[in-house]
Amino acid sequence: MRRIPVILTCVLLFSIALAGHPRAARYSIVELPMLPGGAFAEAMNVNDRNQIVGWGGTETGGAHAILWQDGQAIDLGTLAGASSRAWGINNRGDVVGESETATGEDHAFLWRDGEMFDLAAAGPFSRAFAINHHGDVAGEAQLRAVLLRRGTRIDLPGMTSARDLNLHRVVTGLGPSGDQFHALIWTRGALIDLGTLPGGDFSAGRSINDRAQVVGESTVESTTHGFIWEDGVMVPLQDLVPGFATFARDINNRGQIVGSSVSNPNVVGGDSHAVLWNDRHDTPTDLGTLPGDPLSSAAAINDRGLIVGFSGAGGFNAHAVAWVPDR
Secondary structure, three states: OOOOOOOHHHHHHOOOOOOOOOOOOEEEEEEOOOOOOOOOEEEEEEOOOOOEEEEEEOOOOOEEEEEEEOOEEEEOOOEEEEEEEEEEEOOOOOEEEEEEEOOOOEEEEEEEOOEEEEOHHHOOOEEEEEEOOOOOEEEEEOOOEEEEEOOEEEEOOOOOEEEEEOOOOOEEEEEEEOOEEEEEEEEOOEEEEEEOOOOEEEEEEEEEOOOOOEEEEEEEOOEEEEEEEEOOEEEEOOOOOOOOOEEEEEEOOOOOEEEEEEOOOOOOOOOEEEEEEOOOOOOOEEEEOOOOOOEEEEEEEOOOOOEEEEEEOOHHHEEEEEEEEEO
């Protein structure tokens, strides 16, 4: 592992698309540059052009949405407020997220070609989590899941938050199911309850790929377990340490899954590490941390296998990183 401020060389070396079943690969961890004067950053998503988005500190003490490309951290600015955060990016380079406005409200935004636009149709106190290649946006506004299509807001009744959507406009998120909250799918006006792992009392859908495979988490007896759902069946993902917490955050179209898992139950907090599952049956690969960091978490993986997330203690003590396969 090595800590370097610029990722251009490593990303260019990784520009060849893969084919067939995912092959096992060794990964090198690379720190992404921070904004000038910034002291922390987190990477949240990555597209198939290796453009990465997230957020990080600024020299004025605020936090702004960031686009990492060509070895640089680009400040995407705000909607005239103090802070912003980028959550999603599509292959056209369109970025979505949330930003504080001049009046102090959080609004969903779309950043395109150097300009940030207020997605006013989403309403006040809104967030945009994902954008597909058609330009459809999934998010939430005041505890209500919303889908924005060509500037028009479509409410998704029964779902409180829409966290991701695929090329076919199938949305995943979560919403109430009796006295519990469950992972859900919304498709063509129909809502599908994905349930929980056996004995569970909570679940949430975090990511959906174009094959309609969903990953997320389910809580069973106060322990959180990552899951994959497909063809009507939810199954748990293997843990680094059996029986301890695991989180699944993203799945690509090759079926590779990333997230985090407790790596050492003998340490307070469990020393959760970023992990990769090459498929639903795979034993997780511990992706490690930057030297000296106690924790890491993977937030996203693109179809080429490039993984992004953070290393450190998280939040204001995080370093945005990419895990680059050595091939």
